[in-house]
Amino acid sequence: MPTRTIAGSEVDVNDEGFFTDPSQWNEDMAVELAKESGIDELTDPHWTVIHFMRKEYDDKGTGPTVRALGKTSGVTVKELYQLFPKGPAKMAAKIAGIPKPRGCI
């Protein structure tokens, strides 16, 4: 399994760069991962989504779909795509240090 160093710590990731062990994540890593994805600064709504993603993963064992995010995170679908232009569920999962959600919707 590949590993990489993010914000000074070595973490386990898969081939696409998603965390395989979310407990290795911290907020400094999120800042660095966001920059890699083209988000220079994580704003409050970004953090709302990131923390929501992690909570959903803890509760359900999988990250939420964009639709679920839009309905329950308090951030609308429209805003989600503005915050994470390269696909909210996927991009936010990567930054939040959880595996990539596999839903079709």
Added chain:
Amino acid sequence: MSTDTSPSTSTDTGAPETIEKVSVIISKGSLDGIYPGLIMANGARAEGIEANVFFTFFGLDAIHAKRHEHIKVATVGNPGLHVATWLGGLPGMSSVMTHVMEKQIEELDIPSIPEFVEMISDTGAGMYACKASVDLFKMERSDFIEQVDDIITVGEFYDIAAGGHIIFT
């Protein structure tokens, strides 16, 4: 036999080829004719792929304000449903089968067609109605939901679709 398992690369950059843009055409007006195109468009946006949706012919019903809540499964001439044609033609069969399927769709947490269309528009996908079909069915802009960006010709569609893949459903 080649043992190279790496993804195909584009000749100029050496970077893996990815899909950057799709245009999905929805031409059918049945439940099973509309959902696949919506799922393809929404899925594209979810992957960060630019997407446009072009509704043509009976596919226009998916964005028709008064019709898009009443999209039905075809129970006649639909062998995939495994219902005998004579049975599928009985009054109310289409409504019953539609109800059953809608329930199954909801259980999978897939949105209804009106909600799905609105959501896809919110993802930033372009939503377009085909002018020839709009004229054919004597419809007007006011017949469609507000999420429709424009009524466009086939030529304009190709302009919008330029540089991407086209998916016809």
